[in-house]
Amino acid sequence: MGCNNPSSPPAAVYIQATVGPTAAQTCPQVSTKPVLDVGTGTGGTPTTVDDQGNGSSGQVSVTCTVHPSGNGFDVDLETNMQGTQGGSVVITTPSGDGRVTTGTSTGVTAHFLGNMTGGPYVDTNCTITYTYMGSDINLSPLVAAGRIWGHIDCPHAQDRSQMKTQPDGGVGPAECFASADFLFENCQQ
Numbered sequence: 001m002g003c004n005n006p007s008s009p010p011a012a013v014y015i016q017a018t019v020g021p022t023a024a025q026t027c028p029q030v031s032t033k034p035v036l037d038v039g040t041g042t043g044g045t046p047t048t049v050d051d052q053g054n055g056s057s058g059q060v061s062v063t064c065t066v067h068p069s070g071n072g073f074d075v076d077l078e079t080n081m082q083g084t085q086g087g088s089v090v091i092t093t094p095s096g097d098g099r100v101t102t103g104t105s106t107g108v109t110a111h112f113l114g115n116m117t118g119g120p121y122v123d124t125n126c127t128i129t130y131t132y133m134g135s136d137i138n139l140s141p142l143v144a145a146g147r148i149w150g151h152i153d154c155p156h157a158q159d160r161s162q163m164k165t166q167p168d169g170g171v172g173p174a175e176c177f178a179s180a181d182f183l184f185e186n187c188q189q
Helices: none
Strands: 012-020 033-038 060-069 072-081 087-092 105-114 118-129 147-165 171-185
Touching: 012 060, 012 087, 012 105, 033 072, 033 087, 033 105, 033 171, 060 171, 072 147, 072 171, 087 118, 087 171, 105 147, 105 171, 118 171
Parallel strands: none
Antiparallel strands: 012 033, 012 171, 060 072, 072 087, 087 105, 105 118, 118 147, 147 171
């Protein structure tokens, strides 16, 4: 007799990502706009959408890895949604350095691309904190193999396809403030 392995649940995501202006005034967005909105934010744990499930404007794809490494975790998180209000967000750290810990984590790379906001807006020095809707997350552990719930801030997300006059008079890439509340679960470990 053989054993049947139950299939593991699909990767799932909640994300509310935005892009908005910065003090440098080189962002083409004059106000904060949504990049990607998947799942439902609630006062408690947000509702996620499974990989290949339907979001508010189309089908959602989720691929994610949260892998223990040293004293922290390596993350490779990606989600996108089809449709007119769709877009994608990618959050990564270098493999093998365990950059994401249970405290504030810096040096995280993120890409934000929205059908309504353009991009991609890329920042290689983003910060992950463990907040949701502006409040601390009451969950322990905050990050674990296969799951991460937090917030990312990318104050210098640049769109190199759009060149803008910089405060010093030179020309450089458009720069916006990108951020997201997110929950990735059932990820590869």
